[in-house]
Amino acid sequence: MTPLSSTARTRLTRAPERGSADRSVLYEILDAGMICHLGVVVNGSPRVLPTCYGRLDDTLYVHGSSGASSLMAAPSQEICVTVTHLDGLVLARSVFHHSVNYRSAVIFGTPELVTDPDEKLTGLRTVVDHLVPGRWDAARGPNRKELAATSVIALSLEEASIKIRQAPPSDDEEDYALDTWAGVIPVTQIFGTPSPDPLLRPGIAIPGHIARRVTS
Amino acid sequence: MTPLSSTARTRLTRAPERGSADRSVLYEILDAGMICHLGVVVNGSPRVLPTCYGRLDDTLYVHGSSGASSLMAAPSQEICVTVTHLDGLVLARSVFHHSVNYRSAVIFGTPELVTDPDEKLTGLRTVVDHLVPGRWDAARGPNRKELAATSVIALSLEEASIKIRQAPPSDDEEDYALDTWAGVIPVTQIFGTPSPDPLLRPGIAIPGHIARRVTS
Numbered sequence: 001m002t003p004l005s006s007t008a009r010t011r012l013t014r015a016p017e018r019g020s021a022d023r024s025v026l027y028e029i030l031d032a033g034m035i036c037h038l039g040v041v042v043n044g045s046p047r048v049l050p051t052c053y054g055r056l057d058d059t060l061y062v063h064g065s066s067g068a069s070s071l072m073a074a075p076s077q078e079i080c081v082t083v084t085h086l087d088g089l090v091l092a093r094s095v096f097h098h099s100v101n102y103r104s105a106v107i108f109g110t111p112e113l114v115t116d117p118d119e120k121l122t123g124l125r126t127v128v129d130h131l132v133p134g135r136w137d138a139a140r141g142p143n144r145k146e147l148a149a150t151s152v153i154a155l156s157l158e159e160a161s162i163k164i165r166q167a168p169p170s171d172d173e174e175d176y177a178l179d180t181w182a183g184v185i186p187v188t189q190i191f192g193t194p195s196p197d198p199l200l201r202p203g204i205a206i207p208g209h210i211a212r213r214v215t216s
Numbered sequence: 217m218t219p220l221s222s223t224a225r226t227r228l229t230r231a232p233e234r235g236s237a238d239r240s241v242l243y244e245i246l247d248a249g250m251i252c253h254l255g256v257v258v259n260g261s262p263r264v265l266p267t268c269y270g271r272l273d274d275t276l277y278v279h280g281s282s283g284a285s286s287l288m289a290a291p292s293q294e295i296c297v298t299v300t301h302l303d304g305l306v307l308a309r310s311v312f313h314h315s316v317n318y319r320s321a322v323i324f325g326t327p328e329l330v331t332d333p334d335e336k337l338t339g340l341r342t343v344v345d346h347l348v349p350g351r352w353d354a355a356r357g358p359n360r361k362e363l364a365a366t367s368v369i370a371l372s373l374e375e376a377s378i379k380i381r382q383a384p385p386s387d388d389e390e391d392y393a394l395d396t397w398a399g400v401i402p403v404t405q406i407f408g409t410p411s412p413d414p415l416l417r418p419g420i421a422i423p424g425h426i427a428r429r430v431t432s
Contacts, residue, residue, distance in 0.1 A: 009258070009263070034302050034305075034316070034403070035300055035302050035316070035318075037253035037255075037264050037266075037298055037300070038264075039253075039255045039262035039263065039264035039296075040262055041257050041260065041261070041262050042225070044257065044294075045257070045294045045296070045324070046255035046256055046257050046262050046263075046264075046294065046295060046296040047225070047255065047262075047296050047322070047324075048253050048254075048255035048262075048264050048296045048297070048298040048322065049298065049322065050253075050298060050300040050318065050320050052316060078260075078261045078262065079262060080255075080261070080262040080263050080264045081264070082253055082264040082265065082266060084251055084253070084266040086250050086251050086405075088411075089250075089347050089348060089407070089429070091347075091348065091351065091355075091426065092355065093355060093356055094355055094356040094357075094358070094362075095340065095341075095344050095351075095352055095355045095356065095357060095358055096356075096358050096359075096362040096365075096366070098344050098347065098351070098355070100250070100251070100268060100347070102251075102266065104266050106263075106264065106265065108261065108263075124311065125311075128311050128314050131305050131307075131314065131316070132305060132307060132401070135307065135311075135314070136311055138396060138397075139307075139308065139309060139310055139311045139314070139396055140309055140310040140311065140391055140394060140396065141310075141311060142310070142311055142312050143312075146310070146312040149312075150312070168411075168413045168414060168415070169413055171415075175356055176415060176417070177417075178356060179417070179420060180354060180355055180356065180420075181354075181412070181416065181420050181421070181422060181423050181426060182412070182413040182415075182416055183410050183411050183412040183413045183416060183426075184410070184411045184413075185348070185407050185408065185410050185411075185426065185429055185430065186407075186408040186409070186411060187250070187405060187406070187407055187408070188405070188406050188408060189302075189403060189404070189405055189406075190403070190404050190405075190406050191305070191401050191402075191403055192401065192402040192403070192404060193402070194399050194400070194401050195304075195384075195399050195400045195401075195402060196397070196398070196399040197384045197385055197398040197399045197400075198384060199384070199387075199392055199398075200397065200398055200399060201392070201393075201395070204395060204396075204397050205397070206397060207397050210307065210397060210399075210401065213305070213401055214401065
């Protein structure tokens with residue numbers, strides 16, 4: 001895989017040791033996330049909206065209502081898509097060195113509105129299967145009206161910045177003598193026991209693809 | 217409490233039933249979050265960065281290195297701060313009605329760089345105690361050099377948009393006859409067993425404020 005390109009805005013000016021140009025690390029961060037934060041400029045001001053996404057090879061797909069103004073504005077302008085995992089609260093001996101353990105990816109680019117019908121279906125499948133792998137084939141596919149009501153944009157994963165911190169606290173030398181407890185409180189995202197729709201017909205068991213999504 | 221102001225960009229054009237103008241709901245969403253996504257415009261392009269924050273009354277505080285270009289640019293221009301909780305994967309009978317349960321707050325405004333020394337300390341305390349309530353008093357406070365290396369910005373919570381979805385799937389009438397399993401996979405963030413710093417001096421027990429942060 002080609003490494004990620006380095007540009008002025010993806011180069012880390014602080015804590016460069018937290019960075020990575022490894023494309024496979026970018027893919028891991030994206031594949032483990034559920035929600036991205038999509039930034040667009042509207043009338044000169046920033047707007048940051050949470051949304052679902054999916055990745056296929058080096059393309060990120062985002063879908064939304066065809067009526068969503070921020071998504072529809074996106075294909076004509078640059079966007080920024082950020083995915084963040086919070087992995088721990090880092091409690092140092094000094095307030096100054098408090099931090100968090102995290103993995104984040106910040107992607108820049110100008111997306112394309114997907115107009116090809118086959119790619120649009122592929123993009124939607126990618127987004128749905130990102131939530132629960134195998135879900136697309138288990139559910140009713142989209143009809144013509146539903147497809148028309150949905151927009152899909154594709155963002156090429158070319159310019160991205162990765163930052164990772166996974167470590168105990170780092171304190172000033174003289175502070176290690178203090179009586180203050182220091183360490184990390186780990187933070188994880190748990191997928192719990194599936195809750196059936198109250199209107200679910202009797203006798204429909206939880207299928208394998210749903211059971212596999214649950215945190216063991 | 218005064219309700220949140222309604223502006224063109226905070227008014228929900230789609231699914232208005234998911235909105236709220238209740239300020240106490242905004243505070244709940246912010247207080248339960250750990251990371252915000254801060255959007256700024258840099259050279260005309262959007263940039264979305266994850267960062268820590270804290271809330272005191274109707275002010276949101278964000279801190280960062282004095283050398284962080286995006287944060288330093290912020291006081292002179294509008295920003296957008298978004299906090300999102302993912303609460304569930306909503307698996308409908310049709311792919312079209314797949315969704316997520318979530319709570320999100322999108323805040324717009326022009327922040328102020330905090331220059332008053334007392335308010336700067338208050339802002340930093342707010343951010344640190346947001347991670348773990350009571351942490352500020354347990355750790356060594358900042359010295360002059362550390363304060364100079366840190367910037368704090370304050371954003372007034374005036375213009376904000378709240379969106380909440382907490383419900384089972386909503387399918388088309390004819391799809392309820394399908395054999396497809398439908399329901400919600402709940403998603404929660406867990407604060408796990410604290411991991412002491414390998415360099416922690418022997419005999420320092422986990423204090424109450426840390427133990428209280430752990431998910432029971």
